[in-house]
Amino acid sequence: xxxxxxxxxxVGQDARAASRIMAQAGTAKKNRALENIxxxxxxxxxxxxxxxxxxxxxxxxxxxxxxxxxxxTLTEKSVRSIAEGLLQIxxxxxxxxxxxxxxxxxxxxxxxxxxxxxxVIGIIYESRPNVTADAAGLCLKSGNAxxxxxxxxxxHSNQAIAACVHQGLREAGLPETAVQVINTTDRAxxxxxxxxxxxxxxxxxxxxKSLIARIAEEARVPVIKHLDGICHVYIDDEADLEKAIRIAxxxxxxxxxxxxxxxxxLVAASVAPNVLPQLCKIYLDKGVELRGDEAACKLVxxxxxxxEEDWRTxxxxxxxxxxxxxxxxxxxTHINTYGSQHxxxxxxxNYTKAMRFLREVDSSSVMVNVSTRFADGFEYGLxxxxxxxxxxxxxxxxxxxxxxxxxxFIVLGSGQIRN
Numbered sequence: 001x002x003x004x005x006x007x008x009x010x011v012g013q014d015a016r017a018a019s020r021i022m023a024q025a026g027t028a029k030k031n032r033a034l035e036n037i038x039x040x041x042x043x044x045x046x047x048x049x050x051x052x053x054x055x056x057x058x059x060x061x062x063x064x065x066x067x068x069x070x071x072x073t074l075t076e077k078s079v080r081s082i083a084e085g086l087l088q089i090x091x092x093x094x095x096x097x098x099x100x101x102x103x104x105x106x107x108x109x110x111x112x113x114x115x116x117x118x119x120v121i122g123i124i125y126e127s128r129p130n131v132t133a134d135a136a137g138l139c140l141k142s143g144n145a146x147x148x149x150x151x152x153x154x155x156h157s158n159q160a161i162a163a164c165v166h167q168g169l170r171e172a173g174l175p176e177t178a179v180q181v182i183n184t185t186d187r188a189x190x191x192x193x194x195x196x197x198x199x200x201x202x203x204x205x206x207x208x209k210s211l212i213a214r215i216a217e218e219a220r221v222p223v224i225k226h227l228d229g230i231c232h233v234y235i236d237d238e239a240d241l242e243k244a245i246r247i248a249x250x251x252x253x254x255x256x257x258x259x260x261x262x263x264x265x266l267v268a269a270s271v272a273p274n275v276l277p278q279l280c281k282i283y284l285d286k287g288v289e290l291r292g293d294e295a296a297c298k299l300v301x302x303x304x305x306x307x308e309e310d311w312r313t314x315x316x317x318x319x320x321x322x323x324x325x326x327x328x329x330x331x332x333t334h335i336n337t338y339g340s341q342h343x344x345x346x347x348x349x350n351y352t353k354a355m356r357f358l359r360e361v362d363s364s365s366v367m368v369n370v371s372t373r374f375a376d377g378f379e380y381g382l383x384x385x386x387x388x389x390x391x392x393x394x395x396x397x398x399x400x401x402x403x404x405x406x407x408x409f410i411v412l413g414s415g416q417i418r419n
Contacts, residue, residue, distance in 0.1 A: 012199030037168030067257030126207035229259030
């Protein structure tokens with residue numbers, strides 16, 4: 001334990017020193033680092049997949065579930081996607097130093113705001129090695145230093161990606177300690193990281209509900225978090241049903257084990273007899289277990305009765321809750337009661353209803369006529385994301401570059417003194 005504490009203190013000190021250099025780094029140098037990292041990742045694809053294979057083999061021996069193994073797996077396609085995400089970040093405008101809201105006051109002074117880095121960002125995540133590159137890239141471009149603590153199940157993959165990150169930083173003339181991947185799987189390292197207020201400015205946890213709840217409870221450093229992804233699609237009585245079926249199918253079955261997958265389908269009572277039998281046949285053919293309220297079960301025979309707990313559950317699996325609702329008011333009430341303020345979508349051709357849904361659903365991403373699977377930093381044009389925030393302070397929704405910065409007031413004068 002003493003060794004872990006000493007190690008983490010050194011990591012914190014190095015990160016704080018690196019953060020000062022990163023805050024001063026110019027856009028060209030940061031972009032060069034990102035491009036170098038992307039190139040190193042592409043040229044090292046074979047090595048990354050080999051390292052990842054060790055993690056997958058261990059995960060299978062340890063009985064990791066299918067959804068977790070899916071999140072853990074790297075392929076040639078996903079490695080290319082990681083590199084593309086880094087290049088997208090490089091192509092984005094640099095937010096650091098941006099001045100906004102500059103206004104003259106009666107005294108003659110000008111008051112405005114300047115965007116600045118947060119400093120040192122600690123990211124704690126589980127079986128998704130792509131997060132190592134995404135988080136590193138976003139922290140670098142936003143002028144921050146990063147301390148990354150991946151899950152033990154991805155230790156080989158994370159270290160292999162970290163080597164590419166360090167190579168890119170080194171070639172760009174930036175400190176390798178700007179991104180540090182914790183090299184121990186000891187959970188005590190997490191306990192140290194989330195309490196090092198002198199070195200760490202914010203913690204971003206990515207993983208299961210138990211991990212995030214623990215960190216939110218024990219952290220002495222501010223946390224950007226979401227606990228659940230209980231996402232909904234509501235099919236309105238004025239929906240284009242062909243469009244609705246396509247969206248609701250994709251929102252659930254495109255991937256099961258991610259936080260922006262639909263977990264509850266809501267259908268207006270007047271269109272439920274027309275849409276539910278067709279849609280649920282698609283789900284059943286794909287092996288999705290259905291749990292519905294009484295009205296849904298009458299329309300679709302191979303469906304179990306849902307419990308109260310089902311409406312509050314993020315399955316991350318081929319299981320779907322289905323509820324027939326009276327209409328828009330009932331749908332909004334259900335979402336705001338049982339949802340996790342992550343992502344919710346309405347399918348409707350009625351503009352007024354769509355605008356009401358956007359205004360009244362209290363979630364970090366609210367959508368019209370589109371799959372919830374688009375709630376993602378890459379799809380939003382952020383290049384990548386460091387996580388999804390369902391908090392209401394500072395950052396909300398996918399956290400990209402701006403979410404990793406703050407603003408400070410700046411005042412410009414010409415010799416004014418206050419009387």
